[in-house]
Amino acid sequence: MSPRPARRRVAVVGTGAIVTGSHLPALRAHADRTELVAAVDVDPARLDAFRAEAGADVAGYTSTGDMLDAVRPDLVLIGTPPSLHREQTVAALKAGAWVLCEKPLCLSLAEYDDIAAAEEASGAYASVVFQHRYGSGAAHARHLLASGELGAPLVAHCQTTWHRDAAYYAVPWRGRWSTEGGGPTMGHGIHQYDLLLHLLGPWSEVRAMASRLVHDTESEDVSTALVRFENGALATVVNSVLSPDEVSRVRVDCADATVELTHMYGHRNDDWTYTPARHVAPERAAAWRTPAADVPSSHTAQLGAVLDAWDAGARPPGSGPDARATLEFAAALYKAAFTGRPVLAGEIASGDPFHTAMHGGHPDWAPEERA
Numbered sequence: 032m033s034p035r036p037a038r039r040r041v042a043v044v045g046t047g048a049i050v051t052g053s054h055l056p057a058l059r060a061h062a063d064r065t066e067l068v069a070a071v072d073v074d075p076a077r078l079d080a081f082r083a084e085a086g087a088d089v090a091g092y093t094s095t096g097d098m099l100d101a102v103r104p105d106l107v108l109i110g111t112p113p114s115l116h117r118e119q120t121v122a123a124l125k126a127g128a129w130v131l132c133e134k135p136l137c138l139s140l141a142e143y144d145d146i147a148a149a150e151e152a153s154g155a156y157a158s159v160v161f162q163h164r165y166g167s168g169a170a171h172a173r174h175l176l177a178s179g180e181l182g183a184p185l186v187a188h189c190q191t192t193w194h195r196d197a198a199y200y201a202v203p204w205r206g207r208w209s210t211e212g213g214g215p216t217m218g219h220g221i222h223q224y225d226l227l228l229h230l231l232g233p234w235s236e237v238r239a240m241a242s243r244l245v246h247d248t249e250s251e252d253v254s255t256a257l258v259r260f261e262n263g264a265l266a267t268v269v270n271s272v273l274s275p276d277e278v279s280r281v282r283v284d285c286a287d288a289t290v291e292l293t294h295m296y297g298h299r300n301d302d303w304t305y306t307p308a309r310h311v312a313p314e315r316a317a318a319w320r321t322p323a324a325d326v327p328s329s330h331t332a333q334l335g336a337v338l339d340a341w342d343a344g345a346r347p348p349g350s351g352p353d354a355r356a357t358l359e360f361a362a363a364l365y366k367a368a369f370t371g372r373p374v375l376a377g378e379i380a381s382g383d384p385f386h387t388a389m390h391g392g393h394p395d396w397a398p399e400e401r402a
């Protein structure tokens with residue numbers, strides 16, 4: 032019998048809401064495979080509160096560089112505001128650590144190139160947190176779609192209709208291109224369209240609109256898009272923080288069935304429904320029921336997948352081309368919205384203003400142009 036792999040020494044960077052509320056429980060759930068050894072925050076009060084909550088012997092630092100030099104962790108979990116992700120991810124990779132970083136992984140495709148170069152140089156990997164890909168319901172739906180069991184995918188809807196008030200946008204890093212990277216396209220709907228891309232595969236063309244209707248923000252507070260996928264399916268995508276009746280939904284109409292996920296911030300098997308077309312025999316449709324194991328979508332499920340990849344010596348899910356694809360979709364949506372033209376997959380290359388920033392330097396949206 033091969034020996035059990037050693038527990039990975041883990042550090043967290045940023046000890047705010049998501050790290051305390053989701054990464055810490057994930058580490059506890061995987062305590063047989065991980066050991067939390069260090070935490071970093073520039074705010075000493077938040078750092079102390081986190082260390083008290085973590086309840087173990089967790090070293091505290093106010094600088095990521097100091098922590099990396101002193102601790103040399105195996106894995107770094109990053110939950111800081113988005114503008115810090117690129118720099119902290121690159122620093123952790125250079126120190127030889129694997130990274131699991133909160134969404135969005137970085138603010139632009141140009142920033143992603145820096146992360147890819149650091150991965151290449153270090154041999155370590157950086158994954159982005161998209162917890163809704165993980166969990167049994169999503170894995171099962173992806174398998175049924177990919178195997179052709181539901182028939183050809185034809186029409187899809189991807190809806191993030193959430194509500195955020197002025198107090199939410201009073202937090203200084205929110206609603207600004209330089210710190211959040213964008214509005215609900217980058218910050219909220221990105222979870223749902225990441226799942227849509229995970230289910231339907233590569234897209235080929237995006238048309239879009241974006242507006243700032245309510246909030247006093249630099250970035251948009253609503254965006255909508257029409258998407259054509261390589262497999263021929265057509266989809267609508269809505270990213271809103273203006274919707275009093277809140278819901279997260281992904282629905283795919285295939286030739287033989289509609290598969291639909293309705294949830295808010297996380298799903299279980301029961302949140303997925305399969306509606307057979309009239310020509311489908313009941314016994315065939317019965318076999319689509321979600322699996323007996325009910326793994327909720329969660330940071331715990333994604334951390335488990337990263338640790339599994341590590342033990343197998345493989346690139347972790349949510350890293351590399353997987354992470355880039357979602358960021359490219361965001362850039363394409365913004366470019367289509369701000370230029371009023373369709374955007375084709377692969378067209379946003381180095382030198383394109385939407386490669387450098389999601390606002391693409393557009394005079395109505397770029398902060399330096401509007402000032």
Ligand SMILES: NC(=O)c1ccc[n+]([C@@H]2O[C@H](COP(=O)([O-])OP(=O)(O)OC[C@H]3O[C@@H](n4cnc5c(N)ncnc54)[C@H](O)[C@@H]3O)[C@@H](O)[C@H]2O)c1
Nearest residue numbers: 045046047048049071072073074077110111112113133134
């Ligand atoms: N996956 C999800 O479902 C989900 C949900 C909410 C937020 N998020 C993401 O998590 C990230 C953090 O969001 P949050 O709501 O936890 O924010 P937060 O403001 O509660 O926490 C951020 C923490 O980072 C600390 N920080 C700031 N600068 C730092 C630095 N240079 N070094 C170390 N620490 C620093 C802050 O002091 C704060 O404690 C964002 O990218 C956000 O989009 C993801």
